[in-house]
Amino acid sequence: MRILVQSEAFDMGAEANAFAKTVSGAGAIVTFTGITRDSAKGDLEVMEIEHYPGMTERALTDIAIQAVARWSLAGCLVIHRYGRLRPHDPIMMVATAARHRADAFAAAEYLMDYLKSRAPFWKKEITASGTDWVAAQDADEDALKRW
Amino acid sequence: MIELLYFAWVRERIGLPREKLETNAATVAELVAELCAREERYAAAFADLTSLRVALDQELADFDAPLAGVREVAFFPPMTGG
Numbered sequence: 385m386r387i388l389v390q391s392e393a394f395d396m397g398a399e400a401n402a403f404a405k406t407v408s409g410a411g412a413i414v415t416f417t418g419i420t421r422d423s424a425k426g427d428l429e430v431m432e433i434e435h436y437p438g439m440t441e442r443a444l445t446d447i448a449i450q451a452v453a454r455w456s457l458a459g460c461l462v463i464h465r466y467g468r469l470r471p472h473d474p475i476m477m478v479a480t481a482a483r484h485r486a487d488a489f490a491a492a493e494y495l496m497d498y499l500k501s502r503a504p505f506w507k508k509e510i511t512a513s514g515t516d517w518v519a520a521q522d523a524d525e526d527a528l529k530r531w
Numbered sequence: 532m533i534e535l536l537y538f539a540w541v542r543e544r545i546g547l548p549r550e551k552l553e554t555n556a557a558t559v560a561e562l563v564a565e566l567c568a569r570e571e572r573y574a575a576a577f578a579d580l581t582s583l584r585v586a587l588d589q590e591l592a593d594f595d596a597p598l599a600g601v602r603e604v605a606f607f608p609p610m611t612g613g
Contacts (some may be wrong), residue, residue, distance in 0.1 A: 418613055434539055436605060439589035464612065476613060496613055504586070504605075505612035506539035517540050520609035 385452060385460045387444045389435065391467035396477055399463065407459035407481035414488040415479040416496060422471040427511045433466045433475070436504035440464070447498040451480065454494070455487040462495065464505065497527045533598070537576070538607035541583065544576035559585050559594045562604065576606070584609055 386403075388394075396417045404413055422428045448460045459481040469475060478495045482488040507518040536549045556562035563580070566573040577583065585592055586605040598604070 436536070436538055436586070436589070436607070439586060439605070442589055500613040501610055502591070503612040504538070504607065504610050506608060507611045508539070517608065518611045520611050525609075 385445075385448050386462070387441060387448060388461075388463045389437075389440050389444065390463070390465055393465070394463050394474060394477065396474055399461065399477060400479060403459060403461045403479045403481070409483065410458035410481035410488075411483050412485035412488040413479060413481045414485070414492040415477065416492050417477045418475045420469045420471050420473045420475055423509055423511055425511070427513070428471050428509055429512065430510040431469045431471075431473075431475075432508040432510060433469065434506045434508070435464075435466045439504050440466075443503045444499070447495060447502060450498075451491045451495050455480070455482055455491040457482050457487070457491055460491070460495070462499070464499070464503065466505065494531055497524075497531065500524045501528065533601060534603045536603065536605040538605065540608055541576050541606050545572050554598075556598055558598060559587070559592065559596050559604065562598060563594065582608060 400415050420431045444462050448462055451457060452460050457480055461479040464476040478492055480488045480491040501520060501524045509516045509518060532551055532553055534549060534551055537545050542548050554562055554565060556565050563577050567577050580594055584607055585594060587596060587601045588603050
């Protein structure tokens with residue numbers, strides 16, 4: 385299990401390859417990468433991500449421990465950035481490894497659902513016309529009910 | 532003495548990221564009431580508790596949770612990770 389909270393960019397290919405070398409007995413690896421989405425108007429200048437140092441690492445670790453136990457994962461990687469990001473910059477990534485793909489897919493979805501509304505990150509969009517905190521979606525909270 | 536932390540628009544409305552406070556509040560709700568009585572900027576930040584979350588010593592908690600033994604209280608909007 386590897387949890388990284390960082391401001392630096394990461395290389396999703398290099399991370400996926402490095403992750404693949406650490407998992408034994410796995411037959412499936414699923415990776416998901418979240419990238420900075422432009423605003424609806426296409427005028428996003430910066431996405432500023434704030435987090436709660438200390439609690440962030442704890443929350444991500446707790447979520448990953450749950451996923452590893454529930455799907456008997458051979459490995460689990462979570463990377464989440466904070467700071468000022470530009471459109472299309474990678475924000476975060478999860479990777480899961482399991483004997484079979486169904487567990488790897490399910491665990492990756494579980495990690496993403498919990499990370500959305502239980503990890504202390506907040507996004508602020510900065511555009512030419514001003515700044516706006518991104519509001520949490522009810523759908524994100526509802527997504528937790530399926531687990 | 533407890534440490535209070537504010538994030539995102541809660542931090543912006545109150546105007547500072549953290550502060551220390553000597554309080555006799557028994558619960559989070561009592562602490563919020565005490566802060567709101569202090570200054571308008573706190574009342575503005577805590578106007579709608581349904582749009583706020585609280586963490587006690589870095590664990591999510593409810594507003595009726597007791598504060599006994601707690602060292603760090605954080606207030607923030609619903610999280611938007613991922």
